[in-house]
Amino acid sequence: MSRVERIFPHAATLKSGVAASLPHDSAGRHVTGEAVYIDDMPEPEGMVHVYVGLSQRAHARLVDVDLSRVRSAPGVLAVFTAADIPGDNDVSPQHLHDEPLLATDRVEFAGQPVFIVAAGTRLEARAAVRLAAITYDDLPSVLDIDAAKATGKLVTTPMTLARGDAAAALAAAPRRISARLQIGGQEHFYLESQIAYAVPGEEDDVTVYSSTQNPTEVQHMVSVTLGVPAHAVTIEVRRMGGGFGGKETQCSAFACYAALVAKRLKRAAKIRPDRDDDMVMTGKRHDFTMDYDLGFDDDGRIRGVDMTFAAKCGWSADLSGPVTDRALFHADNCYFYPAVRAVSEPLKTNTVSNTAFRGFGGPQGIVGAERLIEEIAYATGLDALDVRKRNFYGKAGRDVTPYHQTVRDNIALELVEQLERDCDYRARRAAIRAANAGSPIIKRGIALTPVKFGISFTLTSSNQAGALLLVYTDGSVQINHGGTEMGQGLYVKVAQVVAEVLQIDISRIKITATTTGKVPNTSPTAASSGADLNGKAAEAAALTIKERLTTFVAEKWNVREDEVIFLPNRIRIGQQEVPFADVVKQAYLARVQLSATGFYKTPKIHWDRKAGRGRPFYYFAYGAACTEVAVDTLTGEYRIERVDILHDCGRSLNPILDIGQIEGAYVQGAGWLTTEELWWDGKGRLRTHAPSTYKIPAFSDRPRIFNVALYDGQNREESIFRSKAVGEPPLPLGVSALHAISDAVASVADYRHCPRLDAPATPERVLDTVDRMRAAAAKA
Incomplete structure (x- = not known):
């Protein structure tokens, strides 16, 4: 029996049809x-290269923009400012007109595009932008969530989800905990940077080869920038070297720059920023804080929850509204809250506008849900897995989400219990606790966490x-x-x-x-x-x-x-x-x-955002991961020793590709919550803007043992051949790595205190938490 047959027992009669494990077409x-990627395409005679001049201030008025040295630099053919845009100077994806393509009278983050240069070579264009002489009048800048909360400025309308009387449930709960969780952002770090290549045609026509997840949006933005009908603009994309959400909206500006130059100079034009500039210019996964008030009983069952998710959104809205909405949609994960109130705060900061990232706010919500479970486990002394299972969605009366959708396809308990047996969780947990008792330095930890992920765009028209x-x-x-x-x-x-x-x-x-x-x-x-x-x-x-x-x-x-x-x-x-x-x-x-x-x-879906009610998701995809780690309590360093995953793809269209997606998603999710740390200095400048300072998981960081299996089931809804989506749902499986590290850290205080380990759990943060646990144990 093949590996695929072992993990996915269904077989297709046509070996090249659905359910066949075929390789990626490329x-x-x-x-x-x-x-062939865009930068591999042959460059026609006379093609020009475009580069962007960026702001050096987080928030300032533009007193004077002297580009005379830029214009006279070797190889420069043209320089463009906002005044040279024939159409609208706006690339806001939600049409809020809050994101100019090029800055006009002020800049609102360090790295904001101010002008573009077209030159004969990329090196000439890149060198020329650095010759700009810009005079700034600095303004107060807001760089983090706490400072943004103090201003009260939002980039878009917040949302509230509520069911039952959370305040009353909290007041009546036998136990109650209030605290804060911090969740860091994440850089997309796609292998292919943002890039666009524009070829002018007759009259208004232009063809743009764009590394984009959203060709129609790019078409619209280019047409608006050029002031021409959409039918004059053709966007083409054969493949991207990764996207992860970073090329859903943030690619539009690059396509507009290339098209603007191509049409003005009547020559093909290409733009490809350096990795450093790409990271400075483009948005990330949103940083969040979750302030929570949690009520529960001695048996570990949740009675009521009140949560506020505050997000560092950046200087413009981009997709922060739907991202923060989705964080609330997933703040329940697999758990039924008898009474709940969840509020979003999409805060404005003088940093790059954060954007879509694989999971689109959902993973942050799931991290929040799992913190609640962890709090209860340490407060009651129960195994966190037992707390999870006691709070799973269940039968009628325990099957309605905070947004009032009934969970009709719940397989969380069955799937989790299957993984629990298959990975021998109970015996391994007992062995780890026994080993930790005799190991003063190296502590091991284990955690098994589930995922319930809603599938559909919450903007109904996108489905x-x-x-x-x-x-x-x-x-x-x-x-x-x-x-x-x-x-x-x-x-x-x-x-x-x-x-x-x-x-x-x-x-x-x-x-x-x-x-x-x-x-x-x-x-x-x-x-x-x-x-x-x-x-x-x-x-x-x-x-x-x-x-x-x-x-x-x-x-x-x-x-x-x-x-x-x-x-x-x-x-x-x-x-x-x-x-x-x-x-x-x-x-x-x-x-x-x-x-x-x-x-x-997509049928059956509907959503009333103002009322906080509806059926935003066609179905849910489920999964669970068990992670085992080893932590050095003298340095805070750790290693992922073993991972076991059981994931629900319905009747998989292509099992081997889905397994690859699950493996990659876990590593990306674990990387976000452990090694990947974004850091801005006091002047709002991103300092982690290259592989030397921003640490994505490397090959050596992979789990030593990595077991992935597909759950044997099918979608109860009429999806394509009863399959289920697999792009985003596996990423929150990486949450189990964070909780396994937390479990190891908790052992230094004999598991009596919740570590409240925030993300990313870098070695420095782990070491700080270990010291805090030891101090708490000594005080007790």
């Missing part, structure tokens, strides 16, 4: 270097997708849709859907670049919805072709339609079998249309 080209399917007379097929490929395997999954419907080998299907010239008005590839939405749209297009061919064959061969059966690469017609390509050729000669569009919109 895997070979990735390894050999033949996969739609289109596809275009073309069948050629030789039986080959081309599929195009609005989803973008950033390494996650979306293209091959959608091709598998088409292969399954038409029963043809995937080698007969051409996966084309995503372009606004084929499928218009697409949603971003985000919210884990890429395969759900685009797979369904492609399925609809393929079913249309299949129905047309079925009708044609029944008429031509004089059989009933139920006697037309699609088999692998052939069609059974009554008692005979005809190759698929031959049937297609006959259909063409009979003037049967061999192209089709497909469209899909």
Whole structure:
């Protein structure tokens, strides 16, 4: 039995269709270097390079911007300021007009774009921007959450979720704890930086090759910047070298810069910032604090919760509204709160505007939920896993979320108990506690944490997708849709859907670049919805072709339609079998249309943000991870020894790709909560702006033992072939690493005190927490 068969017992009859473990469509080209990214595209004669001049102040008036030395620098062809923008000087994704493409009279964060330079080479453009002489009149700057709270300034409207009387429940609870949790941000650190390459066309036309998760949004921004209709702008993206949300909105400005230069100079133009400038200019995962008031009883059951999630949003709204909303949506994780109040505070700061990041606020909410469980476990002396299980959503009366959606597909308890058995959690926990009693320096810890993750865009209108399917007379097929490929395997999954419907080998299907010239008005590839939405749209297009061919064959061969059966690469017609390509050729000669569009919109969902009620999610994806760590209590350093994961992908479209996504998501989530620390100095300048100072997990940081299995089940909702999304839901599995470290730290005080270990749990923070635990133990 193969590894895939062991972890996913279902098998597809068509080996290239759904449920087959096929490699990523570009895997070979990735390894050999033949996969073409934007910076690999041949540069035409006369192409110019663009670079951005950035603010050196966090908050200041622009008294004078002297660009004379920039204009006279070697190789410079043109310099652009806000006055040179023919359309609107605005790239705010929610159309709040709070984010100018280029600063005008003031700057609001260190790194804000002020002007752009076009030169013959990238080095010339990069050198020229540093010659600007800008005079600033400094203004007071707000750089952190506490300072922002004092000002009371928000970037968008906050949200409140409430069910029951939280104040009364807290007052009546036998036990009550109030405290604060701090959660750090995270840099996307995609391998391919932000990049755009624009080619001018006739009249208003321009084609932009953009590393974007959101081609339609980029199309709109470029058209608005240039002051031309959307039909004049074509955005194309074949692949990205990673995105993780960082290329949902923040890519737009780079496309606009390239297009602006290309149209003005009538020459192709490309912009690719250095890694340092990319990190300074672009937003991150939001920092949060959670102030919580928690009521519970001696058995560890929650009675009431009041939570306020304050987010460091940056200088403009970007996507902070929906990000902070989603933090509240996931602040319950798998747990039923009998009475709850949750409030968001999207705070304005003079830092780069934070943005979408894999999980979109959901992971921060889940970290908050798990802190509540940890508090109860240490206060009562119960195993944290038992506290979790006692508070899981259950039957009627314990199945309604804080946003009033009924949880109908709850498999959390079954999944967690299966992992608990499979990883031998109880015996290992007992062994770890015994070992810690005799080990004064190296302490081990273990934690098993669950995940419940809602799937759908909370902006209901984004839950739609289109596809275009073309069948050629030789039986080959081309599929195009609005989803973008950033390494996650979306293209091959959608091709598998088409292969399954038409029963043809995937080698007969051409996966084309995503372009606004084929499928218009697409949603971003985000919210884990890429395969759900685009797979369904492609399925609809393929079913249309299949129905047309079925009708044609029944008429031509004089059989009933139920006697037309699609088999692998052939069609059974009554008692005979005809190759698929031959049937297609006959259909063409009979003037049967061999192209089709497909469209899909997610059913059942609705959301009233003002009322805090609705069904924002079509379904939930579940998972659980058990992490074991070893911590050096003299240095605060730690090592992840073992990880066991059981994750719910429904009936996986491609098990081997989903396993890869789960593995990568865990490491990225654990990295966010442990080693990845963003640090700004007192002048608002990002100092962790390169690999030398910002530490993502390296190969040596991987778990020594890494076991991943897929839960054997299917989606109860009619998703694409009953699969479930896998992009974002596995990332919060990394929360178990934070809690395993916390468990190890707690051992120095004989597990009598909650460590309240904030994130990221860097060695410095771990060591500080160890010292605090020892002091608490001594005081007791």
